[in-house]
Amino acid sequence: MSTLESITQIVKNCGAIMLGADRRSLGIDEKAGPANFVTEYDKKIENILREELLSLLPDAGFIGEEGEQALFSDKGRFFIVDPIDGTTNFIKDYKQSCISVALIEDGEASIGVVYNPYSDEMFTAQKGQGAFCNGKEIRVSRQPLENGIVLFGTSPYYEELNEESFKKAFEYFKKALDIRRSGSAALDLCSIAAGRAELYFELRLSPWDFAAGALLVKEAGGRVTTVDGQEITYDKPCSVLASNGLG
Numbered sequence: 189m190s191t192l193e194s195i196t197q198i199v200k201n202c203g204a205i206m207l208g209a210d211r212r213s214l215g216i217d218e219k220a221g222p223a224n225f226v227t228e229y230d231k232k233i234e235n236i237l238r239e240e241l242l243s244l245l246p247d248a249g250f251i252g253e254e255g256e257q258a259l260f261s262d263k264g265r266f267f268i269v270d271p272i273d274g275t276t277n278f279i280k281d282y283k284q285s286c287i288s289v290a291l292i293e294d295g296e297a298s299i300g301v302v303y304n305p306y307s308d309e310m311f312t313a314q315k316g317q318g319a320f321c322n323g324k325e326i327r328v329s330r331q332p333l334e335n336g337i338v339l340f341g342t343s344p345y346y347e348e349l350n351e352e353s354f355k356k357a358f359e360y361f362k363k364a365l366d367i368r369r370s371g372s373a374a375l376d377l378c379s380i381a382a383g384r385a386e387l388y389f390e391l392r393l394s395p396w397d398f399a400a401g402a403l404l405v406k407e408a409g410g411r412v413t414t415v416d417g418q419e420i421t422y423d424k425p426c427s428v429l430a431s432n433g434l435g
């Protein structure tokens with residue numbers, strides 16, 4: 189089995205845990221910032237991912253949203269993992285959440301896997317080898333922004349960015365057909381990769397939110413930078429602008 193196939197299998201099993209969650213006892217806790225929650229399932233899935241991904245590649249570092257994190261470096265291999273992207277959706281049973289796993293090698297994403305267990309969609313990409321959904325190649329849309337849908341995230345945990353986020357969303361709303369807010373940055377990036385929407389932005393994300401999805405977009409022929417056009421890196425939070433490049 190290839191490394192990608194093994195990661196896909198591990199992630200799929202974690203999706204089954206999300207689907208089978210006992211909704212009467214999610215074990216919800218609050219974290220820093222407004223509306224920032226973690227559940228027992230975020231922690232449980234992260235622990236399984238840590239154990240199984242590291243048994244696959246024992247020399248890799250592990251950076252996950254909910255646990256102890258390795259110190260990122262531009263040398264060597266790192267898994268960057270979001271055990272549940274879209275935790276508020278998960279708590280609400282909104283059915284728009286996913287598991288996101290990226291493998292970074294010498295500072296560059298080499299594998300990206302994002303799984304939405306509700307739609308049973310497995311998004312995968314390997315550097316230089318294209319992007320896929322359930323094994324079928326996907327490409328970004330060829331529609332210009334004026335015929336496009338714009339996705340955005342509200343950076344909900346950073347109150348100071350609320351006003352600017354909505355101002356920008358309004359500007360894009362006027363330029364495009366309409367806007368959407370899904371509640372999962374990784375799934376938004378997959379929607380751009382799959383040509384379901386034309387542009388996505390969010391003013392502050394952490395590497396686990398975007399590491400896998402950004403590779404999907406690039407491998408599907410799209411463009412990903414920070415909002416002011418800088419290259420994204422995996423060492424710190426940043427803004428993200430992803431599009432089909434026709435903006």
Ligand code: IPD
Binds near residue numbers: 274341343390392397
């Ligand atoms: C959040 C989701 C959301 C985005 C936030 C992220 P979480 O991740 O991706 O769509 O707007 O910025 O933090 O906390 O549910 O893993």
Ligand code: CA
Binds near residue numbers: 272397
């Ligand atoms: Ca996230």
Ligand code: CA
Binds near residue numbers: 230270273275
């Ligand atoms: Ca998360």
